[in-house]
Amino acid sequence: GAGVSQSPSNKVTEKxxxxxxxxxxxxxxxxxxxxxxxxxxxxxxxxxxxxxxxxDKSGLPSDRFSAERTGGSVSTLTIQRTQQEDSAVYLCASSxxxxxxxxxxxxxxxxxxxx
Amino acid sequence: RKEVEQDPGPFNVPEGATxxxxxxxxxxxxxxxxxxxxxxxxxPKLLMSVYSSGNEDGRFTAQLNRASQYISLLIRDSKLSDxxxxxxxxxxxxxxxxxxxxxxxxxxxxx
Numbered sequence: 498g499a500g501v502s503q504s505p506s507n508k509v510t511e512k513x514x515x516x517x518x519x520x521x522x523x524x525x526x527x528x529x530x531x532x533x534x535x536x537x538x539x540x541x542x543x544x545x546x547x548x549x550x551x552x553d554k555s556g557l558p559s560d561r562f563s564a565e566r567t568g569g570s571v572s573t574l575t576i577q578r579t580q581q582e583d584s585a586v587y588l589c590a591s592s593x594x595x596x597x598x599x600x601x602x603x604x605x606x607x608x609x610x611x612x
Numbered sequence: 613r614k615e616v617e618q619d620p621g622p623f624n625v626p627e628g629a630t631x632x633x634x635x636x637x638x639x640x641x642x643x644x645x646x647x648x649x650x651x652x653x654x655x656p657k658l659l660m661s662v663y664s665s666g667n668e669d670g671r672f673t674a675q676l677n678r679a680s681q682y683i684s685l686l687i688r689d690s691k692l693s694d695x696x697x698x699x700x701x702x703x704x705x706x707x708x709x710x711x712x713x714x715x716x717x718x719x720x721x722x723x
Contacts, residue, residue: 532713539699539715540656588655598644598703601711603655 499523501604503589509610510579518574518607522591529572530590530601531564540588546572547595579611615639615712616702622718625690632686633717635700639710644703645676645683649696650716656699659685687719695721 502521510516522529531543542556546566557563561579566572576583586606592599618635625631637645645662660667662674662683673686683702687694697716704710 530711540713542711542713600646600658600661601656603657605655 503604520589526591528592528595532588616714618714636682637702646701648699
């Protein structure tokens with residue numbers, strides 16, 4: 498079947514605007530993860546979902562960031578009042594279950610540039 | 613101290629060479645270990661899981677040393693296509709949020 502898909506692939510926005518990033522996980526995967534990767538840096542964990550609930554939101558950088566998942570499938574990551582330091586690649590991954598031993602399958606990412 | 617540390621490299625080696633990198637982790641309770649590969653401007657993809665007894669997949673060998681808290685990746689007979697960043701990943705069965713990605717080691721294979 499299809500892999501993880503993300504949209505848009507690229508987003509350029511002006512400082513202060515809100516953006517919404519979408520992730521469509523692999524069908525049947527109950528766990529979904531959001532990461533952020535700045536240029537030349539490692540992956541920064543943001544949040545994960547088990548089904549529609551997010552047990553751990555501690556990775557979200559600020560209250561401008563929020564995420565939701567509906568129907569145990571698609572997830573959206575919303576960044577309000579974007580700042581230039583939000584510029585990064587936002588990666589979504591899914592796995593069959595949410596234990597720390599599961600292989601994660603990544604989407605191609607959304608490249609966000611805040612001007 | 614970072615939870616998962618890797619030498620960022622770059623490692624620049626000739627085709628056919630053997631290259632090895634290590635990754636150290638700070639949480640002694642960590643239970644799952646992986647190597648992912650990330651090509652330039654692409655998403656990470658699982659290369660191999662790392663098992664306690666060590667495991668091999670073709671030219672790739674992964675080892676775990678729990679006493680010293682490090683994992684290693686050995687690549688034999690390196691190919692040009694092995695050029696990528698290799699991410700060390702350490703996890704805990706109890707929670708998916710405890711999966712930590714290292715910053716990666718960049719490998720460049722020259723002809």
